[in-house]
Amino acid sequence: MKKYLVLIGALLLLAACGGGNSSSNESSSTQESSVSSSSSTSQSKDSASSSTKESTSQSTTASSSAPVDNSADSQLQQTYPNEQLPAVSAVGAAQNISMAVQEQDNGLIVSYYNTDSKLPLNDPQLQNQTPIAQFQKTTYATADEARDAVAPSFDGDGQATDLGYGITGYRQSGAGSSFLEWQEGNWNLGVQASNINGEDPVPTAQQVVEYLETAFLPVPQDVGQISLSAVSGGYESNVVAWQVGNTVYKIMHTDALSSLQMAVSMNQ
Structure with missing residues (x-):
């Protein structure tokens, strides 16, 4: 009987030892799995971080290699971001227009030149050239002074002339020239032609009236004056001014219609 009890005790002892080893093995397996998972997570983070750095580096490189717009019109806009200026495309072929700007105590003058290729803003090569157009902004002490500077003029006593679209112009002659004048809204408009050279103001006036049927000038507060020439001349021969x-x-251009296009571009 005693032998039997000793045998049973030995069997129970062996079973207890086997259970402990199993628990230890399970614990070891869990620790190994945790270490493996942590290592995998760390590698994933390192890979993501590396990918982000590479992406940022590529983005920075692309940004630094992007072309910088150093054209005269871009420089002008950057220098005077709050100024409303005529569109360069309205002056002439944009790729051939160079500009110079002059600041004054009471305003700003931008001169436009027709060049073989675009030059930087205020390039020294422009100093001895004559502009094809000019934009001026002038501020006066009072609105009355500004109205006087526009110098509005209209004479409706001449020969009535149909300009189309229900608009009548009035034609007069004197001092070797013909003057054709009419009104549209707050604008006084006039075309001058040389009788000596056999010029006729009517075709230019009709072209202007037709153009202004679909293109809209800025709205003067009180007065606006447009004085045009029937033929191209110096840049001061065609003037658009408003208060x-x-x-x-004030806008001036060697070509009558181009002076209007510059003004219209400021109303868009």
Whole structure:
């Protein structure tokens, strides 16, 4: 009987030892799995971080290699971001227009030149050239002074001339020239032609009236004056001027229709 009890005790002892080893093995397996998972997570983070750095580096490289717009019109916009200026494309072939700007105590003057290729803003090569167009912004002490500077003029006593679209112009002659004048809204418009050279103001006036049927000029507060020439001349031969408060805007161009296009571009 005693032998039997000893045998049973030995069997129970062996079973207890076997159970302990199993638990130990399970614990070891769990630890190995945790280490493996941690290592995998770390590698994933390192890979993501490396990918992000590479992406940022590529983005920075692409940004630094992007072309910088150093054209005169871009420089002008950057220098005077709050100024409304005529569109360069309205002056002429944009790829051949160079510009110079001059600041004054009471305003700003931008001169436009027709060059073989675009030059930087205020390039020294422009100093001895004559502009094809010019934009001026001048601020006066009072609105009355600004209106006087526009110098509005209209004479409706001449020969009535149909300009189309229900608009009548009035033609007069004197001092070797013909003058054809009409009004549209707050704008006084006039075309001058040389009688000596056999020029006729009517075709230019009709072209202007037709153009302004679909293109819209800036709205003067009180007065606006457009004085055009029937033939191309110096840049001062075609003038578009209007008053807003105590400020006068003036555009000049060698070509009559181009002077209007510059003004229209400021109303868009």
